[in-house]
Amino acid sequence: MKLLDKKTAGDTTRLVVFMVVTALATGLLVVVIGNFTFGSKTTYKAIFSDSTGLVKGDDVRIAGVRVGKVKGIEVHDRNQSEVTFDVLKTSTVTRSSEAVIKYRNLVGQRYISLSEGVGDTGRQPTDQTIPMSRTKPALDLTVLFNGFKPLFAALTPADINKLSYEVIQVFQGEGDTVSQLLASTASVTQTLASRDKVIGELITNLNDVLTTVANRDGELTSLILRLKEFIGGLKDDRQAILGSLDGISSLAVQTSDLVTDVRPGLVQDIKQLRRVTGNINAQGASVDKQLQILPIKLRKIGRTAIYGSFFNFYLCQLSGSVKLVDGLPDLKIPFPGGGQRCNASVLTGGNAERTAN
Known part of the structure:
Protein backbone atom coordinates (compact mmCIF):
# COMPACT_ATOMS: atom_id res chain seq x y z
CA MET A 1 0.00 0.00 0.00
CA LYS A 2 2.88 2.35 0.78
CA LEU A 3 4.49 1.48 -2.54
CA LEU A 4 1.25 2.35 -4.31
CA ASP A 5 1.05 5.67 -2.45
CA LYS A 6 4.63 6.53 -3.36
CA LYS A 7 3.96 5.72 -7.00
CA THR A 8 0.80 7.79 -7.03
CA ALA A 9 2.60 10.71 -5.36
CA GLY A 10 5.40 10.52 -7.97
CA ASP A 11 2.96 10.48 -10.87
CA THR A 12 1.09 13.40 -9.37
CA THR A 13 4.29 15.41 -8.98
CA ARG A 14 5.29 14.76 -12.58
CA LEU A 15 1.81 15.70 -13.77
CA VAL A 16 1.89 18.96 -11.83
CA VAL A 17 5.34 19.83 -13.19
CA PHE A 18 4.16 19.06 -16.73
CA MET A 19 1.06 21.25 -16.33
CA VAL A 20 3.11 24.15 -14.94
CA VAL A 21 5.67 23.97 -17.76
CA THR A 22 2.91 23.72 -20.35
CA ALA A 23 1.08 26.71 -18.88
CA LEU A 24 4.28 28.80 -18.83
CA ALA A 25 5.09 27.85 -22.43
CA THR A 26 1.56 28.65 -23.54
CA GLY A 27 1.62 31.99 -21.76
CA LEU A 28 4.99 32.87 -23.29
CA LEU A 29 3.69 31.91 -26.73
CA VAL A 30 0.60 34.12 -26.25
CA VAL A 31 2.78 37.02 -25.17
CA VAL A 32 5.10 36.62 -28.16
CA ILE A 33 2.34 36.19 -30.73
CA GLY A 34 0.14 38.89 -29.21
CA ASN A 35 3.13 41.24 -28.90
CA PHE A 36 2.01 42.30 -25.45
CA THR A 37 3.93 44.90 -23.49
CA PHE A 38 4.03 45.06 -19.71
CA GLY A 39 4.59 48.00 -17.49
CA SER A 40 2.84 51.26 -16.62
CA LYS A 41 1.73 53.33 -19.59
CA THR A 42 0.89 56.92 -20.41
CA THR A 43 -2.03 57.84 -22.66
CA TYR A 44 -1.71 60.52 -25.37
CA LYS A 45 -3.92 61.95 -28.07
CA ALA A 46 -3.00 63.16 -31.55
CA ILE A 47 -4.93 64.88 -34.34
CA PHE A 48 -4.54 63.54 -37.89
CA SER A 49 -5.98 64.87 -41.14
CA ASP A 50 -6.68 61.27 -42.20
CA SER A 51 -6.35 58.01 -40.26
CA THR A 52 -7.76 55.65 -42.91
CA GLY A 53 -6.69 52.05 -42.28
CA LEU A 54 -5.64 52.65 -38.68
CA VAL A 55 -7.67 50.53 -36.26
CA LYS A 56 -7.83 49.92 -32.54
CA GLY A 57 -5.01 47.65 -31.39
CA ASP A 58 -2.48 48.74 -34.03
CA ASP A 59 1.11 49.25 -32.87
CA VAL A 60 2.74 52.45 -31.64
CA ARG A 61 6.47 52.28 -32.33
CA ILE A 62 9.57 54.31 -31.62
CA ALA A 63 12.53 53.50 -33.87
CA GLY A 64 10.72 50.34 -34.94
CA VAL A 65 10.24 49.04 -31.38
CA ARG A 66 6.70 48.49 -30.16
CA VAL A 67 6.04 50.71 -27.15
CA GLY A 68 2.27 50.88 -27.10
CA LYS A 69 -0.92 50.45 -29.08
CA VAL A 70 -3.88 52.42 -30.39
CA LYS A 71 -6.76 52.55 -27.91
CA GLY A 72 -9.40 54.40 -29.94
CA ILE A 73 -10.20 56.61 -32.95
CA GLU A 74 -12.84 59.33 -33.06
CA VAL A 75 -13.95 62.09 -35.42
CA HIS A 76 -12.60 65.53 -34.51
CA ASP A 77 -13.91 68.82 -35.85
CA ARG A 78 -15.99 67.05 -38.55
CA ASN A 79 -13.14 66.39 -40.99
CA GLN A 80 -10.25 65.36 -38.75
CA SER A 81 -9.39 62.29 -36.74
CA GLU A 82 -8.45 62.09 -33.05
CA VAL A 83 -6.39 59.03 -32.19
CA THR A 84 -5.90 57.91 -28.60
CA PHE A 85 -2.87 55.72 -27.87
CA ASP A 86 -0.78 54.68 -24.92
CA VAL A 87 3.00 54.51 -24.58
CA LEU A 88 5.21 52.91 -21.93
CA LYS A 89 6.37 55.41 -19.33
CA THR A 90 9.91 54.32 -19.99
CA SER A 91 9.56 55.81 -23.48
CA THR A 92 9.74 59.58 -23.73
CA VAL A 93 7.30 61.60 -25.86
CA THR A 94 8.50 65.21 -26.02
CA ARG A 95 6.76 68.44 -26.99
CA SER A 96 8.47 68.25 -30.38
CA SER A 97 7.77 64.58 -31.08
CA GLU A 98 6.07 63.84 -34.41
CA ALA A 99 3.49 61.10 -35.00
CA VAL A 100 3.30 59.54 -38.48
CA ILE A 101 0.97 56.81 -39.67
CA LYS A 102 2.97 54.31 -41.73
CA TYR A 103 2.31 51.11 -43.60
CA ARG A 104 3.25 47.98 -41.75
CA ASN A 105 2.96 45.76 -44.86
CA LEU A 106 1.37 45.67 -48.33
CA VAL A 107 -1.77 44.07 -46.94
CA GLY A 108 -2.71 47.49 -45.58
CA GLN A 109 -1.93 47.20 -41.87
CA ARG A 110 -0.66 50.44 -40.37
CA TYR A 111 1.04 51.67 -37.21
CA ILE A 112 1.95 54.99 -35.57
CA SER A 113 5.62 55.90 -35.64
CA LEU A 114 6.83 58.38 -33.02
CA SER A 115 10.03 60.26 -33.79
CA GLU A 116 11.99 62.98 -32.01
CA GLY A 117 11.41 66.40 -33.56
CA VAL A 118 13.44 69.58 -33.48
CA GLY A 119 12.74 71.97 -30.62
CA ASP A 120 11.50 71.57 -27.08
CA THR A 121 12.73 68.34 -25.53
CA GLY A 122 10.41 68.52 -22.53
CA ARG A 123 7.98 65.68 -21.90
CA GLN A 124 4.61 65.99 -23.65
CA PRO A 125 1.84 66.68 -21.09
CA THR A 126 -0.81 63.97 -21.03
CA ASP A 127 -3.60 66.57 -20.94
CA GLN A 128 -2.43 68.15 -24.18
CA THR A 129 -3.14 66.78 -27.64
CA ILE A 130 -0.42 66.49 -30.26
CA PRO A 131 -1.54 69.02 -32.89
CA MET A 132 -1.98 68.23 -36.59
CA SER A 133 1.13 70.30 -37.39
CA ARG A 134 3.19 67.48 -35.80
CA THR A 135 1.33 64.58 -37.37
CA LYS A 136 1.26 63.07 -40.87
CA PRO A 137 -1.29 60.69 -42.38
CA ALA A 138 -0.36 57.53 -44.21
CA LEU A 139 0.70 57.68 -47.82
CA ASP A 140 -2.33 57.32 -50.14
CA LEU A 141 -1.33 54.21 -52.06
CA THR A 142 -4.42 54.38 -54.25
CA VAL A 143 -3.38 57.70 -55.76
CA LEU A 144 0.25 56.56 -55.97
CA PHE A 145 -0.41 53.23 -57.64
CA ASN A 146 -3.00 54.67 -60.04
CA GLY A 147 -0.18 56.76 -61.46
CA PHE A 148 1.87 53.59 -61.93
CA LYS A 149 -0.86 51.66 -63.80
CA PRO A 150 0.79 51.86 -67.24
CA LEU A 151 4.05 50.69 -65.65
CA PHE A 152 2.49 47.84 -63.70
CA ALA A 153 0.78 46.53 -66.84
CA ALA A 154 4.18 45.43 -68.18
CA LEU A 155 5.39 43.78 -64.95
CA THR A 156 4.97 40.35 -63.45
CA PRO A 157 3.19 40.08 -60.07
CA ALA A 158 6.52 39.42 -58.29
CA ASP A 159 8.12 42.53 -59.80
CA ILE A 160 5.06 44.61 -58.88
CA ASN A 161 5.24 43.47 -55.25
CA LYS A 162 8.95 44.22 -55.06
CA LEU A 163 8.64 47.64 -56.67
CA SER A 164 5.58 48.56 -54.57
CA TYR A 165 7.35 47.65 -51.35
CA GLU A 166 10.41 49.70 -52.28
CA VAL A 167 8.27 52.68 -53.29
CA ILE A 168 6.51 52.61 -49.91
CA GLN A 169 9.76 52.27 -48.03
CA VAL A 170 11.40 55.16 -49.88
CA PHE A 171 8.44 57.49 -49.51
CA GLN A 172 8.20 56.71 -45.82
CA GLY A 173 11.93 57.35 -45.31
CA GLU A 174 12.70 53.80 -44.28
CA GLY A 175 14.50 52.63 -47.42
CA ASP A 176 18.24 52.20 -47.44
CA THR A 177 18.80 54.24 -50.58
CA VAL A 178 16.87 55.53 -53.55
CA SER A 179 19.19 53.55 -55.81
CA GLN A 180 17.21 50.34 -55.28
CA LEU A 181 14.06 52.06 -56.50
CA LEU A 182 15.91 53.54 -59.45
CA ALA A 183 17.40 50.13 -60.28
CA SER A 184 13.95 48.56 -60.33
CA THR A 185 12.59 51.41 -62.44
CA ALA A 186 15.55 51.08 -64.83
CA SER A 187 14.86 47.35 -65.19
CA VAL A 188 11.25 48.09 -66.02
CA THR A 189 12.10 50.75 -68.58
CA GLN A 190 14.69 48.41 -70.15
CA THR A 191 12.03 45.72 -70.50
CA LEU A 192 9.67 48.20 -72.12
CA ALA A 193 12.45 49.38 -74.45
CA SER A 194 13.14 45.81 -75.57
CA ARG A 195 9.51 45.55 -76.59
CA ASP A 196 9.48 48.88 -78.38
CA LYS A 197 9.04 47.28 -81.81
CA VAL A 198 6.08 45.19 -80.68
CA ILE A 199 4.46 48.19 -79.00
CA GLY A 200 5.07 50.30 -82.13
CA GLU A 201 3.47 47.67 -84.38
CA LEU A 202 0.51 47.40 -82.02
CA ILE A 203 -0.03 51.16 -82.09
CA THR A 204 0.32 51.22 -85.90
CA ASN A 205 -2.20 48.41 -86.36
CA LEU A 206 -4.58 50.05 -83.92
CA ASN A 207 -4.23 53.31 -85.82
CA ASP A 208 -5.07 51.53 -89.11
CA VAL A 209 -8.13 49.92 -87.54
CA LEU A 210 -9.36 53.21 -86.12
CA THR A 211 -8.73 54.95 -89.46
CA THR A 212 -10.76 52.32 -91.31
CA VAL A 213 -13.59 52.61 -88.81
CA ALA A 214 -13.50 56.40 -89.09
CA ASN A 215 -13.61 56.26 -92.91
CA ARG A 216 -16.70 54.08 -92.75
CA ASP A 217 -18.45 56.10 -90.13
CA GLY A 218 -21.56 56.48 -92.29
CA GLU A 219 -21.87 52.75 -92.98
CA LEU A 220 -21.26 51.94 -89.32
CA THR A 221 -23.90 54.43 -88.22
CA SER A 222 -26.36 53.04 -90.79
CA LEU A 223 -25.62 49.49 -89.64
CA ILE A 224 -26.24 50.40 -86.02
CA LEU A 225 -29.49 52.19 -86.92
CA ARG A 226 -30.70 49.26 -89.01
CA LEU A 227 -29.78 46.85 -86.26
CA LYS A 228 -31.71 49.03 -83.82
CA THR A 277 -32.24 -1.41 -107.78
CA GLY A 278 -30.42 -4.69 -107.20
CA ASN A 279 -32.21 -6.31 -110.16
CA ILE A 280 -31.49 -3.32 -112.38
CA ASN A 281 -27.86 -3.44 -111.37
CA ALA A 282 -27.70 -7.17 -112.16
CA GLN A 283 -29.14 -6.55 -115.66
CA GLY A 284 -27.06 -3.45 -116.22
CA ALA A 285 -25.91 -4.29 -119.78
CA SER A 286 -29.40 -5.23 -120.98
CA VAL A 287 -30.98 -2.16 -119.42
CA ASP A 288 -28.34 0.06 -121.00
CA LYS A 289 -29.05 -1.46 -124.46
CA GLN A 290 -32.81 -1.04 -124.07
CA LEU A 291 -32.38 2.58 -123.06
CA GLN A 292 -30.26 3.18 -126.17
CA ILE A 293 -32.86 1.75 -128.63
CA LEU A 294 -35.83 3.22 -126.74
CA PRO A 295 -35.75 6.56 -128.66
CA ILE A 296 -35.86 4.71 -132.03
CA LYS A 297 -38.86 2.63 -130.95
CA LEU A 298 -40.65 5.68 -129.57
CA ARG A 299 -40.06 7.48 -132.88
CA LYS A 300 -41.64 4.60 -134.85
CA ILE A 301 -44.58 4.39 -132.49
CA GLY A 302 -45.08 8.11 -132.78
CA ARG A 303 -45.13 7.86 -136.62
CA THR A 304 -47.90 5.24 -136.56
CA ALA A 305 -50.06 7.47 -134.35
CA ILE A 306 -49.41 10.68 -136.29
CA TYR A 307 -52.97 10.90 -137.73
CA GLY A 308 -54.84 10.95 -134.42
CA SER A 309 -55.44 9.03 -131.27
CA PHE A 310 -55.17 5.71 -133.12
CA PHE A 311 -52.50 3.59 -134.83
CA ASN A 312 -52.33 3.15 -138.64
CA PHE A 313 -51.03 -0.18 -140.00
CA TYR A 314 -50.51 -1.13 -143.67
CA LEU A 315 -51.00 -4.81 -144.32
CA CYS A 316 -48.31 -5.98 -146.72
CA GLN A 317 -48.80 -9.76 -146.59
CA LEU A 318 -51.52 -12.16 -145.33
CA SER A 319 -51.98 -15.86 -146.01
CA GLY A 320 -54.44 -18.42 -144.69
CA SER A 321 -55.99 -21.81 -145.30
CA VAL A 322 -59.23 -23.54 -144.45
CA LYS A 323 -59.35 -27.20 -143.60
CA LEU A 324 -62.44 -28.66 -145.20
CA VAL A 325 -62.52 -32.45 -144.85
CA ASP A 326 -60.01 -34.97 -143.73
CA GLY A 327 -58.21 -36.37 -146.73
CA LEU A 328 -58.68 -33.26 -148.85
CA PRO A 329 -56.09 -30.55 -149.24
CA ASP A 330 -56.54 -27.29 -147.36
CA LEU A 331 -58.21 -24.42 -149.14
CA LYS A 332 -55.69 -21.64 -149.71
CA ILE A 333 -57.05 -18.09 -149.42
CA PRO A 334 -54.76 -15.55 -151.10
CA PHE A 335 -54.76 -11.83 -150.11
CA PRO A 336 -53.99 -9.37 -152.83
CA GLY A 337 -51.87 -7.10 -150.64
CA GLY A 338 -48.37 -5.71 -150.89
CA GLY A 339 -47.31 -3.54 -153.72
CA GLN A 340 -44.79 -0.82 -154.10
CA ARG A 341 -45.40 0.65 -150.62
CA CYS A 342 -44.23 -2.50 -148.88
CA ASN A 343 -40.90 -2.38 -150.66
CA ALA A 344 -40.25 1.32 -150.98
CA SER A 345 -38.39 3.45 -148.50
CA VAL A 346 -40.34 6.16 -146.74
CA LEU A 347 -38.52 9.46 -146.19
CA THR A 348 -39.58 11.17 -142.96
CA GLY A 349 -37.77 14.00 -141.21
CA GLY A 350 -34.69 13.56 -143.39
CA ASN A 351 -34.20 9.85 -142.38
CA ALA A 352 -34.88 6.91 -144.73
CA GLU A 353 -36.56 4.03 -142.85
CA ARG A 354 -38.17 0.88 -144.20
CA THR A 355 -41.68 0.19 -142.93
CA ALA A 356 -41.77 -3.01 -140.94
CA ASN A 357 -43.62 -5.91 -142.48
Missing part, protein backbone atom coordinates in the same frame (compact mmCIF):
# COMPACT_ATOMS: atom_id res chain seq x y z
CA GLU A 229 -34.73 49.02 -86.17
CA PHE A 230 -34.43 45.26 -86.59
CA ILE A 231 -34.36 44.70 -82.84
CA GLY A 232 -37.30 47.09 -82.46
CA GLY A 233 -39.23 45.15 -85.11
CA LEU A 234 -38.53 41.89 -83.34
CA LYS A 235 -39.75 43.46 -80.12
CA ASP A 236 -42.97 44.68 -81.77
CA ASP A 237 -43.57 41.30 -83.41
CA ARG A 238 -42.65 39.22 -80.41
CA GLN A 239 -46.24 38.05 -79.91
CA ALA A 240 -46.54 36.92 -83.53
CA ILE A 241 -43.15 35.21 -83.36
CA LEU A 242 -44.08 33.40 -80.18
CA GLY A 243 -47.43 32.41 -81.72
CA SER A 244 -45.71 31.07 -84.83
CA LEU A 245 -43.38 29.06 -82.63
CA ASP A 246 -46.41 27.48 -80.99
CA GLY A 247 -47.82 26.70 -84.44
CA ILE A 248 -44.50 25.20 -85.55
CA SER A 249 -44.44 23.06 -82.43
CA SER A 250 -47.99 21.82 -83.13
CA LEU A 251 -47.10 21.14 -86.79
CA ALA A 252 -44.05 19.19 -85.71
CA VAL A 253 -46.21 17.04 -83.43
CA GLN A 254 -48.73 16.36 -86.20
CA THR A 255 -45.98 15.61 -88.72
CA SER A 256 -44.47 13.21 -86.25
CA ASP A 257 -47.83 11.45 -85.91
CA LEU A 258 -48.17 11.28 -89.73
CA VAL A 259 -44.72 9.83 -90.16
CA THR A 260 -45.50 7.34 -87.43
CA ASP A 261 -48.57 6.13 -89.37
CA VAL A 262 -46.82 5.77 -92.73
CA ARG A 263 -43.56 4.49 -91.35
CA PRO A 264 -44.28 0.72 -91.73
CA GLY A 265 -45.31 1.07 -95.39
CA LEU A 266 -42.46 3.47 -96.10
CA VAL A 267 -39.95 1.06 -94.62
CA GLN A 268 -41.38 -1.77 -96.76
CA ASP A 269 -41.25 0.39 -99.92
CA ILE A 270 -37.63 1.25 -99.23
CA LYS A 271 -36.82 -2.44 -98.83
CA GLN A 272 -38.52 -3.31 -102.14
CA LEU A 273 -36.83 -0.38 -103.84
CA ARG A 274 -33.55 -1.85 -102.76
CA ARG A 275 -34.52 -5.14 -104.45
CA VAL A 276 -35.50 -3.29 -107.65
